[in-house]
Amino acid sequence: MKKINNLIDLYFEGKTTIAQEQELKKYFTSQNINSEHKIYQQLFETFETEKKEKYPENLPKMKTRKIHKKPFKTLIILTAVAASILLIIGIFQTDSYDSYVIINGRRINDKELALQMVQAKINKISKSLESDMKPLKNIDNKLRERLKTLQKTGTIKNKIQHTLDKINIKL
Amino acid sequence: MNTRQFNNKILKFADKTYRLAKSILRDENKAQDAVQDLNLKLWEKRNDLDKIENITGFILRSMRNLCLDRLRQKHIENELSNDLEYKEYDPHLQLEKKDMATQAAILINRLPELQRTIIRMRDVEGFELNEIAEITSLTENAVRVNLSRARQKIRTQLLTK
Numbered sequence: 001m002k003k004i005n006n007l008i009d010l011y012f013e014g015k016t017t018i019a020q021e022q023e024l025k026k027y028f029t030s031q032n033i034n035s036e037h038k039i040y041q042q043l044f045e046t047f048e049t050e051k052k053e054k055y056p057e058n059l060p061k062m063k064t065r066k067i068h069k070k071p072f073k074t075l076i077i078l079t080a081v082a083a084s085i086l087l088i089i090g091i092f093q094t095d096s097y098d099s100y101v102i103i104n105g106r107r108i109n110d111k112e113l114a115l116q117m118v119q120a121k122i123n124k125i126s127k128s129l130e131s132d133m134k135p136l137k138n139i140d141n142k143l144r145e146r147l148k149t150l151q152k153t154g155t156i157k158n159k160i161q162h163t164l165d166k167i168n169i170k171l
Numbered sequence: 172m173n174t175r176q177f178n179n180k181i182l183k184f185a186d187k188t189y190r191l192a193k194s195i196l197r198d199e200n201k202a203q204d205a206v207q208d209l210n211l212k213l214w215e216k217r218n219d220l221d222k223i224e225n226i227t228g229f230i231l232r233s234m235r236n237l238c239l240d241r242l243r244q245k246h247i248e249n250e251l252s253n254d255l256e257y258k259e260y261d262p263h264l265q266l267e268k269k270d271m272a273t274q275a276a277i278l279i280n281r282l283p284e285l286q287r288t289i290i291r292m293r294d295v296e297g298f299e300l301n302e303i304a305e306i307t308s309l310t311e312n313a314v315r316v317n318l319s320r321a322r323q324k325i326r327t328q329l330l331t332k
Contacts (some may be wrong), residue, residue, distance in 0.1 A: 012326045014319030018297060046275035047294045055189040055206060056199070061178045062214050169298050 001034065008040065172217045181213055181220070184227070187296065194291050195238035197280055207240065209234050211214040217275065227307040235306060242284070278328050279321075285309075286321035293318055 007024050008018045016024070027033065027046035050072045100109045101118075172180070175296050185206055192202035212229070213220065223229045285307065292303045300318075304311045 008253075012319075014315055014322055018299065021294070040327060043278075043329065045272075046279070048292065049297045050190065050276070050295045053186070053190055053193075055185040056203065059182050059185050059207070059210065062174055062210075064174050111206070130303040 004034070008037065062082065177217050180226070181217075181230070184230050185210075187227075188230060191231055191234050191288070192238050193315070194287055195235065195284055196241060201241065205234065206240055209237055217314065225305065228302060231281065231292075232308065233253045239284070243292075253258070260320075273311045275325070275329075277327050281293065282321050282324060286317050286324070288320040289314055289317045290325075 004024075006018055007016065008077060011021065011024055025044055028037070028041050029048060033041055053125070100107050101114045102108070108117065177273060187207050188209060189202055190196045192205040196202050196205065209230075212233070217258075220226065279290060281304065287308065289303055292306065293300075294297045298306070300314050302310045303309075307314065309317075
């Protein structure tokens with residue numbers, strides 16, 4: 001009894017340890033509480049009640065949002081679709097509009113005529129290139145002749161060597 | 172800290188943080204909101220939570236700070252003043268609340284915020300003085316003094332009833 005009184009005094013002075021407070025809580029939740037201590041019983045009961053209080057709901061569990069890598073795929077598909085549409089529009093537009101080419105400052109609407117003129121231009125360029133290539137061909141031919149001469153020199157050299165070898169054998 | 176670790180380690184503090192928030196805000200709905208807001212804040216910082224040594228202390232301190240911000244914002248009452256006078260026990264409330272345990276809860280709720288937080292940290296949650304000091308950002312001695320004052324006020328009220 002004296003011990004409990006002492007503990008109660010220490011408790012209200014804020015001088016009790018956790019273990020001593022446990023002892024007090026045990027006493028106040030028992031059936032053997034002294035009448036003069038009944039006044040404090042409600043306080044310890046309140047602590048016990050509050051200790052059991054829980055968060056009223058289940059907290060939603062946290063989730064990480066999955067990052068879908070679809071945008072890149074979608075981009076490709078959209079680009080392909082856009083390209084197809086542009087191609088179709090382009091095809092129809094070439095038919096619907098009056099197409100032409102400008103050659104030597106002349107506007108030519110006739111497709112056949114335009115092709116013939118382009119062909120003629122290409123032939124002209126080709127001939128021009130051929131004539132321009134002639135000096136180069138001449139250089140090439142001369143180089144080939146020089147090479148042949150050099151090859152002949154090599155053959156003569158071999159023959160001399162062969163002759164010398166023969167002389168050595170005789171000696 | 173990954174999602175699974177967060178859900179296992181952090182969400183288990185919900186009951187403790189709820190009790191603390193309810194004690195400070197003295198409102199169940201506001202306490203629930205505070206718990207949810209705290210969880211979102213912690214979720215945003217989940218990558219840094221592994222570096223914290225005392226996660227319990229950190230979470231409860233964060234909860235208290237969040238609640239104190241709410242009190243400041245809404246000017247519920249002059250809770251933060253250290254000079255706040257203890258209000259006399261209202262006998263009308265006694266009539267309304269016949270349950271003895273509830274009367275004691277009312278007495279605790281009438282304490283200034285710091286004192287009711289400390290008394291509940293100690294007597295409900297069972298924290299050591301140094302742990303309460305960390306949660307409340309006070310010295311251990313300041314916690315002891317406030318705990319003693321809180322208990323003595325309660326005793327006086329119970330004896331004069």
